Amino acid sequence: MKALVYTNPTELTYRDEPEPVPEVGEALIKVDAAGICGSDMHAFHGHDERRYPPLILGHEVSGVIVGGSRDGEAVVVNPLMTCGTCDACLDGRSNLCANRQIIGMNPREGAFAQYLRMPERNLVSMPQRMNPVHAAAAEPVATAWHAVAVATRASARPVAECKALVLGAGAVGLAVGLVLHLGGCRKIRIGDTNEFRRATAKVAGCGDVYDPIGDPAPEPNGYDIVIDAVGGKVTRGVAVAAAKPGGVIVHIGLMDNDGGLDIRKITLQEISFIGTYTYTMVDFRATVAALHSGALGDLAWVEARPLAEGHSAFLDLDAGRTPAAKIVLVPD
Ligand SMILES: [Zn+2]
Ligand SMILES: [Zn+2]
Structure with a gap:
């Protein structure tokens, strides 16, 4: 072959x-x-x-x-x-x-x-x-599906009422935006440094797209849910700064291993910081069905x-x- x-x-x-x-x-x-x-x-x-x-x-x-x-x-x-x-x-x-x-x-x-x-x-x-x-x-989208499920479980508020920030608009980040939208979330901000990815995310309709280098930083203490689909020192720092008191950060990407966490804020503001890895078969089947139904767009x-x-x-x-x-x- x-x-x-x-x-x-x-x-x-x-x-x-x-x-x-x-x-x-x-x-x-x-x-x-x-x-x-x-x-x-x-x-x-x-x-x-x-x-x-x-x-x-x-x-x-x-x-x-x-x-x-x-x-x-x-x-x-x-x-x-x-x-x-x-x-x-x-x-x-x-x-x-x-x-x-x-x-x-x-x-x-x-x-x-x-x-x-x-x-x-x-x-x-x-x-x-x-x-x-x-x-x-289906595989990268299932990863996003699982991450949103984890965020949903940990969030004190229903996802539909949450303000969400997504860091990274590669396949997983973009899919996180689409799955959050499917869950009723209508206040989604998604950032990526690559202009092509930003344009694609805009067309896909997964939230308000911004440039982490050129545009103002996300509002501090402003987001109920932050999903880090990059997973680097810089994005972890952005995630913690942007999380609301009592908010949830879900870490999917794994660009590097150290730094970025403000442990003082995480502790004093009761931020949940949760790692996620891939998906279960339940997530995977649900993702295939959602992709097929058109619920995640074209x-x-x-x-x-x-x-x-x-x-x-x-x-x-x-x-x-x-x-x-x-x-x-x-x-x-
Ligand atoms: Zn993969
Ligand atoms: Zn086993």
């Missing part, structure tokens, strides 16, 4: 690779579309010790089952493989599974290829006539490109010169 293989830092090679052979409980998937994630980009730069070459990256996938009892079924792939037996899994918090593994990370090959093997229980049936390119966006921010041209797609994303919040690679 053809695959786009991460062969060296900043090098992706489109070449022939052996077709994966499914093990017991797994299905072979013919990949229809696979999105490029920020974590794939991180690996591409050689900054992820859990993703080392040679490796097929990619974990945001839709496709069709080949062979077995579900032959021909169109599916969206939940790429997070969990054990089903640890405490977290038994508690319905499978995203926190002690033995979790994600595809596109060593030792498990990812989806920038014509075929992928996947445990059958990770496959979500795709609604009829759903666009496979849109379906591939998804014009998802762009399809041929898998063979994946390397240039990585370069365009890295240089910030594409208006697409998500580029999805489509095998021939």
Whole structure:
């Protein structure tokens, strides 16, 4: 099969690779579309010790089952493989599974290829006539869905009454804006330093878009909910400054690990600071249904490109010169 293989830092090679052979409980998937994630980009730069070459990256996938009892079924792939037996899994918090593994990370090959093997229980049936390119966006949108669910649970006020601030308008940040809007929130501000991303967020209709460099900073102590989809020292500082007393900060991005937190304010103003990681199967299924129903808009921010041209797609994303919040690679 053809695959786009991460062969060296900043090098992706489109070449022939052996077709994966499914093990017991797994299905072979013919990949229809696979999105490029920020974590794939991180690996591409050689900054992820859990993703080392040679490796097929990619974990945001839709496709069709080949062979077995579900032959021909169109599916969206939940790429997070969990054990089903640890405490977290038994508690319905499978995203926190002690033995979790994600595809596109060593030792498990990812989806920038014509075929992928996947445990059958990770496959979500795709609604009829759903666009496979849109379906591939389910993974980042499920991450946003879960983050908004966490914020909703922690917030003293109903989301529809909240003022919300979203930091970062990449695929996850933009989806957070759309999911908050779907939840009835009408006071959403979303910031990104990239002008193309700001333009895309404006068109997608996920809130009042601002430039963190050129525009005035978000109102201090002004927001019930702040969702940080960047996760850097600077954005953490912005998040804490903007949170209302008693407000909630949800941290999704993980750009760096240290700094930015005003512990004094967090303590004296009872700010909830909550980390989130991926999604549960419940979030994932709800996301697929919401995407399919049109509840999250027309998804014009998802762009399809041929898998063979994946390397240039990585370069365009890295240089910030594409208006697409998500580029999805489509095998021939
Ligand atoms: Zn991803
Ligand atoms: Zn588990």
